[in-house]
Amino acid sequence: MKIRARKFDGRCARHKRYNPAVDGLGGIRGACSRCTLLSEIWEASLRLNGLIRSFSPNHDDLKRPVEKAPAADPRQMSLLGE
Ligand SMILES: [Zn+2]
Numbered sequence: 001m002k003i004r005a006r007k008f009d010g011r012c013a014r015h016k017r018y019n020p021a022v023d024g025l026g027g028i029r030g031a032c033s034r035c036t037l038l039s040e041i042w043e044a045s046l047r048l049n050g051l052i053r054s055f056s057p058n059h060d061d062l063k064r065p066v067e068k069a070p071a072a073d074p075r076q077m078s079l080l081g082e
Contacts, residue, residue: 015028015032024039
């Protein structure tokens with residue numbers, strides 16, 4: 001699965017100083033739809049980062065059988081030795 005890690009430079013034309021990371025939903029002036037959208041994009045990116053982080057322990061689980069595999073080799077070698 002490939003996820004595009006893009007730098008998003010979205011800015012509201014009317015409220016150029018609005019930064020959802022700093023100002024949050026409370027910083028939106030006059031229920032501006034563009035600012036609200038920027039805030040939603042920011043929230044979604046935080047959620048995406050969180051989801052990816054919570055999924056990463058599963059990657060570790062997949063790596064464990066690979067670590068166990070070398071342990072099985074000495075047994076096979078001892079069988080060949082006997
Ligand atoms: Zn705006």
